[in-house]
Amino acid sequence: MTSITLESPSDASASPEFSHKFLKRRAVGVVPAAFSGGQPKRGVETGPGHLIEFGLLEQLQSEDLGYEVTLDESFPPCDSLRPASDPLVGRLRNARWVSSVSQRVFSSVRDTCAKGAFALTIGGDHSVGMGTVAGSASVYGDLRVVWVDAHADINTPETTISGNLHGCPVSFLLGLGGTTNVAHFEWLRPCLTPDRIVYIGLRDLDPGEKKIIRSLGIKAFSMHEVDKWGIGRVMEMALDHIAPKRDKPIHLSFDVDALDPTVIPATGTPVRGGLTFREGHYICEALHETGLLVAMDLMEVNPLIGDQGGLLQTVSIGCGLVRSALGETLL
Ligand SMILES: NC(=[NH2+])NCCC[C@H](N)C(=O)O
Ligand SMILES: [Mn+2]
Numbered sequence: 128m129t130s131i132t133l134e135s136p137s138d139a140s141a142s143p144e145f146s147h148k149f150l151k152r153r154a155v156g157v158v159p160a161a162f163s164g165g166q167p168k169r170g171v172e173t174g175p176g177h178l179i180e181f182g183l184l185e186q187l188q189s190e191d192l193g194y195e196v197t198l199d200e201s202f203p204p205c206d207s208l209r210p211a212s213d214p215l216v217g218r219l220r221n222a223r224w225v226s227s228v229s230q231r232v233f234s235s236v237r238d239t240c241a242k243g244a245f246a247l248t249i250g251g252d253h254s255v256g257m258g259t260v261a262g263s264a265s266v267y268g269d270l271r272v273v274w275v276d277a278h279a280d281i282n283t284p285e286t287t288i289s290g291n292l293h294g295c296p297v298s299f300l301l302g303l304g305g306t307t308n309v310a311h312f313e314w315l316r317p318c319l320t321p322d323r324i325v326y327i328g329l330r331d332l333d334p335g336e337k338k339i340i341r342s343l344g345i346k347a348f349s350m351h352e353v354d355k356w357g358i359g360r361v362m363e364m365a366l367d368h369i370a371p372k373r374d375k376p377i378h379l380s381f382d383v384d385a386l387d388p389t390v391i392p393a394t395g396t397p398v399r400g401g402l403t404f405r406e407g408h409y410i411c412e413a414l415h416e417t418g419l420l421v422a423m424d425l426m427e428v429n430p431l432i433g434d435q436g437g438l439l440q441t442v443s444i445g446c447g448l449v450r451s452a453l454g455e456t457l458l
């Protein structure tokens with residue numbers, strides 16, 4: 128991995144108080160997953176650039192947070208890995224392209240985790256979630272996943288209606304419904320079990336996805352449960368499910384469309400009735416507090432959706448979610 132290390136504030140290295148159950152260093156490795164091939168709307172591949180331009184990396188290095196930040200600068204531009212021909216694989220669109228980019232994300236996340244640093248992936252569409260989670264799981268065998276999303280992204284090659292792979296990464300991670308035999312994805316082996324993932328924020332599932340979640344007994348807190356219990360109880364119950372003794376490494380895969388479209392307008396598949404600004408931040412804060420969080424994805428920021436004001440709001444809130452997951456507090 129070619130990468131640059133941005134200069135850190137001088138006092139950052141001198142943070143002897145850094146204590147984390149799994150990370151070895153106060154360091155973040157950032158993968159700018161500039162990719163749109165998992166869905167049809169262009170623009171989402173420029174999400175990482177906008178987040179970085181808004182100052183995300185500097186914010187993580189700031190005096191307040193003090194991380195050593197390394198950007199994977201060699202991450203290829205969106206279209207450079209696009210194959211000349213990418214015929215449908217069954218119903219799946221851009222399978223070859225999604226596979227090669229996800230594999231690239233996989234290596235970068237794996238390398239960051241292997242160094243004991245926090246792996247932050249910014250996207251980019253959520254199809255590469257198969258690479259991020261596979262990458263952290265390859266280092267942390269006992270990984271748990273918190274998937275925050277309006278969607279379950281658990282369609283299989285058989286259940287998908289759209290054929291868009293950003294609706295499928297979880298089924299690949301679990302090895303469901305023929306995913307282990309899809310052309311081009313030979314590199315990806317199942318690395319998760321249904322009891323090790325929990326969903327928060329769901330509200331727009333395809334019929335086949337509901338069946339899968341019910342039949343596998345996957346723990347899911349839809350917006351109904353968030354309304355019923357409040358986000359505080361939901362986070363306690365979610366953690367009790369995946370890490371009752373609070374001793375397992377956790378990967379947070381955060382699709383910004385989990386938040387309400389009034390909060391996050393610049394995203395490709397908005398669904399009304401979503402999480403509030405504070406609920407989104409609370410999820411990140413509560414996960415940071417566990418001292419178990421080893422990786423985060425912030426996905427589906429699409430700067431081409433909506434107006435300039437909505438873009439600025441989306442990007443600034445996106446950065447805030449990452450800062451919360453990395454320890455920013457209100458007091
Ligand atoms: N990462 C996302 N925004 N996923 C949206 C998926 C929508 C729909 N369930 C599909 O499979 O096409
Ligand atoms: Mn989504």
Ligand SMILES: [Mn+2]
Pocket residue numbers: 253276278280293382
């Ligand atoms: Mn998603």
